[in-house]
Amino acid sequence: MTIDELKSYDGRNNRRAYIAYKDVVYDVTQSSLWQEGEHQGMHSAGVDLTSALSGAPHGDEVFKEFPVVATLQREESTTKKEPLPPQDFKTDLRIFYKKYHPHPITVHFPIALHLFAAGFDIAFLNTFKEIYAVLVFYALFIATVMGFVAMLPGVLSWWINYNLSTQRPFVVKLIVATITLILGVIAIEIYLQDPNVIYSYTTPSIIYHAIILLTGLNVIILGYYGGKISWGNLGEEKMQTVSFDMNEPNIMMSSGSTEQESPRLFSAPASSVKIASDERNLADNAHQVSISILIGGAAGLGIDTLEKILSNAFKASGYYVYSTKEFMSRVRGGSNTTLLRIANFPVQAPCWEVDISVAMDALALEHMKERWHHDTLILADESFSGDNSNVIAIAMKESAKKFGNAQYGNTYIAGLLFGILGLEKSFLLQSIDKHFKGEGSNKEVAELGFQTGTEIENLTLPKLPNTDIKAVEKLHLMDGTTACGFGFLAGGCNMITAYPMSPSTGVLNFMASMSKEFDIALEQSEDEIASLMMTLGGWYGGARAMTSTSGGGFALMGEALSLSGMTETPAVIYLAQRPGPATGLPTRTEQGDLNLALYSGHGPFPRVLLAPGSLQECIDYGYLAFELADKYQIPVIFLSDQYLADTIMMSKDVDFSSYEQRRYITKSAGDYERYADTKNGISPRAIPSFGEGLICAVGDEHDERGQITEDYKMREQMVGKRARKNDELTREAIAPLCKGEGDIAIIGWGSSKGAIAEALERLDDKRLEHVHFVWIHPLSKEQLSVLDDYKYRIVVENNADGAFADQLKLHGVHVDEQILQSNGFSFFVDQLVEMIEKSLKELS
Numbered sequence: 001m002t003i004d005e006l007k008s009y010d011g012r013n014n015r016r017a018y019i020a021y022k023d024v025v026y027d028v029t030q031s032s033l034w035q036e037g038e039h040q041g042m043h044s045a046g047v048d049l050t051s052a053l054s055g056a057p058h059g060d061e062v063f064k065e066f067p068v069v070a071t072l073q074r075e076e077s078t079t080k081k082e083p084l085p086p087q088d089f090k091t092d093l094r095i096f097y098k099k100y101h102p103h104p105i106t107v108h109f110p111i112a113l114h115l116f117a118a119g120f121d122i123a124f125l126n127t128f129k130e131i132y133a134v135l136v137f138y139a140l141f142i143a144t145v146m147g148f149v150a151m152l153p154g155v156l157s158w159w160i161n162y163n164l165s166t167q168r169p170f171v172v173k174l175i176v177a178t179i180t181l182i183l184g185v186i187a188i189e190i191y192l193q194d195p196n197v198i199y200s201y202t203t204p205s206i207i208y209h210a211i212i213l214l215t216g217l218n219v220i221i222l223g224y225y226g227g228k229i230s231w232g233n234l235g236e237e238k239m240q241t242v243s244f245d246m247n248e249p250n251i252m253m254s255s256g257s258t259e260q261e262s263p264r265l266f267s268a269p270a271s272s273v274k275i276a277s278d279e280r281n282l283a284d285n286a287h288q289v290s291i292s293i294l295i296g297g298a299a300g301l302g303i304d305t306l307e308k309i310l311s312n313a314f315k316a317s318g319y320y321v322y323s324t325k326e327f328m329s330r331v332r333g334g335s336n337t338t339l340l341r342i343a344n345f346p347v348q349a350p351c352w353e354v355d356i357s358v359a360m361d362a363l364a365l366e367h368m369k370e371r372w373h374h375d376t377l378i379l380a381d382e383s384f385s386g387d388n389s390n391v392i393a394i395a396m397k398e399s400a401k402k403f404g405n406a407q408y409g410n411t412y413i414a415g416l417l418f419g420i421l422g423l424e425k426s427f428l429l430q431s432i433d434k435h436f437k438g439e440g441s442n443k444e445v446a447e448l449g450f451q452t453g454t455e456i457e458n459l460t461l462p463k464l465p466n467t468d469i470k471a472v473e474k475l476h477l478m479d480g481t482t483a484c485g486f487g488f489l490a491g492g493c494n495m496i497t498a499y500p501m502s503p504s505t506g507v508l509n510f511m512a513s514m515s516k517e518f519d520i521a522l523e524q525s526e527d528e529i530a531s532l533m534m535t536l537g538g539w540y541g542g543a544r545a546m547t548s549t550s551g552g553g554f555a556l557m558g559e560a561l562s563l564s565g566m567t568e569t570p571a572v573i574y575l576a577q578r579p580g581p582a583t584g585l586p587t588r589t590e591q592g593d594l595n596l597a598l599y600s601g602h603g604p605f606p607r608v609l610l611a612p613g614s615l616q617e618c619i620d621y622g623y624l625a626f627e628l629a630d631k632y633q634i635p636v637i638f639l640s641d642q643y644l645a646d647t648i649m650m651s652k653d654v655d656f657s658s659y660e661q662r663r664y665i666t667k668s669a670g671d672y673e674r675y676a677d678t679k680n681g682i683s684p685r686a687i688p689s690f691g692e693g694l695i696c697a698v699g700d701e702h703d704e705r706g707q708i709t710e711d712y713k714m715r716e717q718m719v720g721k722r723a724r725k726n727d728e729l730t731r732e733a734i735a736p737l738c739k740g741e742g743d744i745a746i747i748g749w750g751s752s753k754g755a756i757a758e759a760l761e762r763l764d765d766k767r768l769e770h771v772h773f774v775w776i777h778p779l780s781k782e783q784l785s786v787l788d789d790y791k792y793r794i795v796v797e798n799n800a801d802g803a804f805a806d807q808l809k810l811h812g813v814h815v816d817e818q819i820l821q822s823n824g825f826s827f828f829v830d831q832l833v834e835m836i837e838k839s840l841k842e843l844s
Contacts, residue, residue: 487622
């Protein structure tokens with residue numbers, strides 16, 4: 001059984017509950033200790049518990065009662081392995097405490113004895129029997145001595161496990177325990193001075209009996225707050241268990257304890273993290289076959305419809321499908337193209353040269369010329385094919401007009417392509433029927449095109465890939481916009497406000513469509529300034545809110561972004577990049593806004609930048625964006641681009657139940673301080689009407705309560721507090737995904753992932769290794785340590801300024817070569833192969 005298979009046996013919704021320990025899989029379904037797949041609120045079923053139980057005071061003997069159902073098969077990690085850092089003294093102590101529990105062992109004795117003393121003192125005051133008086137004193141004496149013994153491991157536990165947290169439960173416990181010990185010493189001294197004083201009505205006697213009863217009450221308070229620390233505030237601060245990495249044990253987090261040593265959102269070390277497996281299991285390069293089809297024509301001729309019809313029909317035929325667009329900034333006219341690739345392996349990148357080219361008008365024929373190779377099959381209407389001997393002239397328009405409208409040309413072309421390729425016609429007709437909801441003429445036009453295609457002779461056709469209908473039917477066609485939207489929903493997004501701007505508008509539209517299924521507040525604002533301000537207002541009120549925009553709109557958000565930093569209000573910003581400056585190329589793509597996202601806003605404040613490169617990463621990191629924003633009370637900027645947003649790829653089923661949303665909002669007390677200066681810089685965040693406290697949020701510098709201040713000492717204190725969040729964030733930083741075993745790193749980020757991956761597969765050079773970054777900022781030393789061992793580092797970026805390479809250099813990483821492209825296109829696999837080969841020659 002693999003880790004993936006184990007995950008499905010989580011004990012929930014009547015599923016069986018399996019756990020793995022030291023590569024053995026046990027069935028714990030029938031155990032009363034594993035109800036609903038949960039074990040005492042600490043562990044969940046469906047995971048490998050080997051690491052989680054490494055410090056437990058027991059071994060595999062506890063599993064002997066459970067049936068063995070399988071052996072765990074471990075997949076070879078695709079990330080570059082780094083040795084774990086040596087454990088420090090504090091880590092060793094934590095393991096010791098976890099195994100032997102010295103504080104709970106010692107503290108239970110004084111608690112019980114203080115209660116015993118209080119009970120017998122009540123009995124003494126009612127009877128005045130000497131035996132009760134003696135029992136009271138000796139119980140108090142032993143309880144006080146044991147209290148000092150319990151205090152030492154208690155303070156150590158406070159330091160080891162909670163970083164000397166100043167949260168209320170810890171402060172109360174410390175004060176009450178100290179008072180109890182002092183009162184115990186006072187009472188013992190009174191009794192030793194004169195044992196008979198307890199029979200009198202003097203002041204010392206009253207003090208003695210009052211202390212006995214008060215210490216009994218004190219230990220009840222200590223037990224209550226000890227329970228809050230161990231189990232959380234039941235009903236307000238529920239402890240939550242969540243697993244993000246299939247290969248790692250579950251981690252625990254309490255939303256009510258921001259001052260603990262914060263658990264990582266992803267529990268593996270940054271140098272070896274992998275949050276999801278969307279890598280391809282490919283056959284040898286020699287067995288990978290794909291056909292590329294380029295269709296060109298003016299806006300308004302139905303290219304988008306043709307893309308959808310063909311994509312679904314090719315998928316139904318058993319092919320892996322990929323499609324991407326090139327379109328001009330106009331509603332009608334121009335020359336747009338759609339590239340489709342069908343293959344026997346998952347395709348995640350475009351190619352420049354194409355196998356089949358279909359021109360829907362004369363301008364498209366000229367526009368696509370550069371992308372033909374000597375064997376390209378070129379199809380065009382007879383009215384503009386001219387004398388070009390390489391073009392096969394077909395009566396596309398005239399054939400469509402027979403059915404009353406030249407707009408039927410797109411379905412005619414779909415039939416033509418299926419006929420030429422010799423594919424099963426029924427799959428195409430099913431796709432057309434589904435798209436046009438049974439309108440009959442389109443199917444008739446497609447059948448005519450199919451017949452024409454089968455009749456064309458003497459064609460040199462590209463080799464067709466093998467089909468795999470069973471494997472492909474389990475996959476879904478999805479564009480990057482939709483994947484990001486699903487990720488945001490998984491993160492708990494329940495509010496979006498945006499001003500439409502290409503290519504970001506798709507996310508707004510997607511969330512609007514999902515508002516029928518989910519409770520989502522949606523607002524099209526009057527401008528981008530208002531949209532981010534509304535987003536901040538949503539978070540202030542308790543929502544999980546976001547806004548979507550592109551470069552020009554994000555530029556307007558600078559002041560509101562700074563307001564997020566000063567008020568420590570979370571925000572998630574979907575930034576779909578396009579070429580600038582100014583309007584630039586509004587319908588093309590570029591990774592050109594990295595510096596804008598990094599440095600926008602006035603004054604320093606922490607932020608996170610995430611840039612996914614695949615559909616799975618869009619979902620995983622869309623979810624993570626909301627978790628990070630909520631946990632750290634910062635803006636998280638989610639970098640997509642036109643290419644990733646509009647490109648259609650194939651995705652596996654997604655188990656959305658695995659994305660557990662945690663909440664970090666606390667209930668405020670009357671003395672609540674919104675900007676309490678905590679050790680890690682993260683103040684407890686409350687919202688209006690949830691508690692008794694005053695919830696302040698002000699754009700001016702402020703004190704811990706949120707009141708405006710110009711005191712220079714408080715200014716330094718608040719600047720330092722906000723900056724300390726970066727220390728925590730660098731602990732969360734996700735390391736790049738490394739694929740290969742070579743000593744030359746080809747480094748990319750965001751949407752370049754697919755092109756780099758396939759380019760390296762085509763090159764088949766063992767020296768090369770793909771290093772892909774999704775976590776872009778802040779970068780950490782541990783995260784970047786994977787780059788230390790390479791002989792050369794080549795950075796690939798879809799921009800003109802090499803912004804990410806500059807960031808690597810600022811962090812001490814030597815960059816040997818840069819491959820940059822800023823022509824409005826994404827990287828094409830075949831062109832990128834040549835670029836990498838050129839860089840390798842320059843390095844040799």
